[in-house]
Amino acid sequence: MTERLALICDDDGNRVKSWVRDVERALGDGWAVAPVTDTDLAALSKRLADADRNARDGASAGELEDPNGSLPSGQSVGEASLVILDFDLTPSAGATVTDDARTALRNQKGEILARQLRAHTSVGAIIVANRKFSRTNFDLSLWTWSDGVADAYIAGANLRTTALWTGQPAEDQFNPWYWPALNELLERDEAQEFEGIEDSTYLFEWLGVSPANLEPEQLDAFAEFPSPVEVQMKDLATSPLGQLHHESHYSAQTTRAVYRSVLRRWVQRILVPPQNVLVDLPHIAQRFPLLLDDPSRDDEWQSLCVKYPDAPIPSLLKEAIHQRATRLCGRPIFHIDAIRSILGQAVRKEGVLPYGFAEDVSMFYPAAELDEFTANVPGPHFRRYVRSLDRRAQDVLYAPAPRRAMSS
Secondary structure, three states, X not given: OOOEEEEEEOOOHHHHHHHHHHHHHHHOOOEEEEEEOOHHHHHHHHHHHHHHHHHHHOOOHHHOOOOOOEOOOOOEHHHEEEEEEEOXXXXXXXXXXXXXXXXXXXXXXXXXXXXXXXXXXXXXXXXXXXXXXXXXXXXXXXOOOOOOOOOEEEOHHHHHOHHHHHOOOOOOOOOOOOOOOHHHHHOOOHHHHOOOOOOOOEHHHHHOOOHHHOOHHHHHHHOOOOOHHHOEHHHHHHOOOOOOOOOOOOOHHHHHHHHHHHHHHHHHHHHOOXXXXXXEHHHHHHHOHHHOOOOOOHHHHHHHHOOOOOOOOOHHHHHHEOHHHHHHHOOOEEEHHHHHHHHOOOOOOOOOOOEEEEOOOOEEEEHHHOEEEEOOXXXXXXXXXXXXXXXXXXXXXXXXXXXXXXXX
């Protein structure tokens, strides 16, 4: 069986070795995990910058090295199913790198390479580490990464966190609900995930969502269009989320890869978090516990917290699932109109547990054991809960701090 490839990119040679070991343990058999540092990283940076310039200016592609090609060490970039990038790729004064690499990587950022990798290569998932903080941190705004080009933003230490890979929650273990389950993401069938999409497919028609029901912030990416209903899939590539240059020279394959990435990220990070039109299981249960089969049982509440499309669904909700959004998000998603249409069938239950959903650990707890915070999501559902692991002797940063209620 052919091994799949993961590339770990960092200017720090010692750290990249540590990350390689962490990722090898997480992915297991069937994967080759390779470091990209020093001359390899400099070569990748130059190729991507040249490809960007070529696309913008229309230079001859024959003058450039293929950004999908092999690095000096022999690793083929275009074959990578996973790329992990440190955010700051500028070698430190004491770093052991060649002079050419030090010059090439000066002021280089992983976020820039992430955008260029998505635009000019066929790599799979892209992860950026340490963009804002190098320690484990929870985003109390739930909106910081809404316009990010990577598939996930983490601290480097989180590569050792089992929940990042499996999505499975555990008691008082850091596992933000906004993290994907990387194992699930890496195994997705793109043909099924993007079923029915052509370049000219109208975005909102395909998704079955009316832009009239969304908040303005959920439509900001389409500000240049007189009416969002006119947005076609190909337009996502040059939107602020896709970041391809307008009037530039990109292949049809590149444009398609970028708009698919944008579609996934837009649904996951902008449409779903406000819980106003597309909603997920934990937040449905918190708002409408009468939809659960037996809301007096702790195990039923916890069963809703799985980050997989085939998570157990209460019987009343099975017909209301939004299949396309579910495939894009990797967890069950529903249209709020479908939820409202079945509320009349629900029977009031006895013994409903007074639970709140802890966004930082992806589990339900008695609301009295949680701290409330004010997220920066648009719409009325901005009050959420966290378990506050930092108040339980764990090294987790919660920011922006003023968004969380003071400890009682």
